[in-house]
Amino acid sequence: MTPRERRLREQAQRGRLILTTAREMAEAEGWDSVTTRRLAERIEYSQPVLYQHFKNKDAIVHAVALEGFAELAAELRAARLGAADPQAALDAVARTYLDFAARGPVLYQAMLTLDVGLEHAGPDTPQPLLDTFAEIRDAVGPVAGERDPELLAEVLWSAWHGLATLSWGRRLRPGPEQERLAALTGLVTGPVRQPS
Template sequence: MLAAARAIAAEEGWQAVTTRKVAERVECSQPTIYGYFESKEAILLALLRQGYEQLVVVMREAFASTDDPEERLLAMTDAYWDFAFRSPELYQVMHGLAGVSFGKYGHPETPVEIKQSFSLAREAMVQWVEARGVERADLTDLVEARRGLIHGLITLAMSRRIAGGPERVKPLLRETMKDLLFAWSHRSPE
């Protein structure tokens, strides 16, 4: 059922995903779908969780790929990018794109998979800050600024809002991330 919802989204966009269309795709009745998912939103939430589970796996692999904290952050950036373009339908659900939204991070109902993703990104940033001797009071600011850069360029590349498309934007993201890390590591304490 989840694969059917993703296929419909890939073909027609998330607005086209309905329990009726999912039922047609898997050749069952709509009440059968409701036996598993109470609504379209429940299907989307299951896909959001699935997406973050998959993202955490690739981010953990990137985290473990090197002992150098800066290379680790860059590897995790590449893994995030690659995931987004390998699974754009999941990425859209996970980040509230195409009219799909599940509230805000940090609320009690935030799925554990989202929290795991953030914790892993935070741990990588903590290691980088400690290795570089960066003085910054709020690590959350660094993690969220980094995530904002990654997500912003992915979103612009997905929507073809930057000339050259994803082929040009991925190296641009990597270089911009290096520049950001350099700037953070060379700024004067406040």
């Protein structure tokens, strides 16, 4: 390994450590507790070293959010491709989306609640966001009939986000999560089906 290759590998490892530690700190204490000073102390590097990798805290949260979108897209793809038929695929994608949000509410917050400069519908939309939306659209497409699958995907994504946010904030009564999801999908794509 050349000295340059070693430096690049070490640099990538430091960047990975910064993101992993930021995510762990946020999961434990929330994003407000993650500061560049505290993060530098936790990983035992100086703040200037941290700034060699990320311009500021927003850049760190931005990178964490992109990782989250890549993870979500992969989970949605697996759910969609693992289903037996188009309606089952959409149901699986919906459940997977809400399960992802419930498992990692702080990551979900970085992805879809905090303003970290991620544009979701513009010419500079990062690929992980495009991939996530494509999985939702591809699940909706086969059941859309004559309707615009892209529009239905936007409506469903918006509604799933609302359910995830309201559930996380304990604004909805616990219990009928699957029934709520089936009713929502039915309202958008056709008759209400009972969850399986």
